[in-house]
Amino acid sequence: MTIHEDVIERIISTTMELIQESDGNIKRVTTRKIAERANVAVGAINYYFRSKDRLIEIGLQRMLEKQKEVTSPSSRTGDTRKDLIVFSQQFADRLFGHAAISEIAILEDMKSPKTTDNTAKSIDEFLTFTAVEAMEDGRIFALVTTIQAAFLRRNQSKRETGVDLLEKEQRDLFVEEIVTALFSE
Known part of the structure; x- marks a missing residue:
């Protein structure tokens, strides 16, 4: 896995954790919280995902796919x-x-x-x-x-x-x- 791939996966995984912790209130999942927990700069989120909304969408999609597998x-x-x-x-x-x-x-x-x-x-x-x-x-x-x-x-x-x-x-x-x-x- 490249450094970029590792950062992307860390950001997505962190986002998924925060979504689960939010109890359905995705407004509580902030870019700053994602960046802090993933140990990346806020700018990395915008660089790799264009927006928090896009990142949330990817995180939700992954969570739902895991749900379907189970x-x-x-x-x-x-x-x-x-x-x-x-x-x-x-x-x-x-x-x-x-x-x-x-x-x-x-x-x-x-x-x-x-x-x-x-x-x-x-x-x-x-x-x-x-x-x-x-x-x-x-x-x-x-x-x-x-x-x-x-x-x-x-x-x-x-x-x-x-x-x-x-x-x-x-x-x-x-x-x-x-x-x-x-x-x-």
Whole structure:
């Protein structure tokens, strides 16, 4: 690893640590804090990443990729709808299991959507379980964004819907109902 690569990795790793420590408040992750903890000059962050926002985006992307590696899809049963339910439940579990990171990523995607953002990547993941028609008619988009919206409202879910999304059993039933509603023949 070159000196430049080492500095870049140190800055990204430090940013990831600070994101996790921020409990979803990325405003607390300052360029100065990153530089101090990574033992680099503030100018190095701008030199290598152009902006703190770009660095945060890279850090979040890496964190989400690690999250996906840990929670890879379970084996398939051959029943597309059942497999989609299980995968959707695992997707929801990933969001709830890493709430601060997930919240930042979803809100960033909503604020400035891109074809390469985390929501788009999640939609692509879901496409492995469904036919192209589900993408074309918007059902996969509806499924992913509904689960994301429910996650963002997780603390109000019991009062608003009678379902406590913080409880895995209730969340699994909720996700199953969404999949069934969107993908019933």
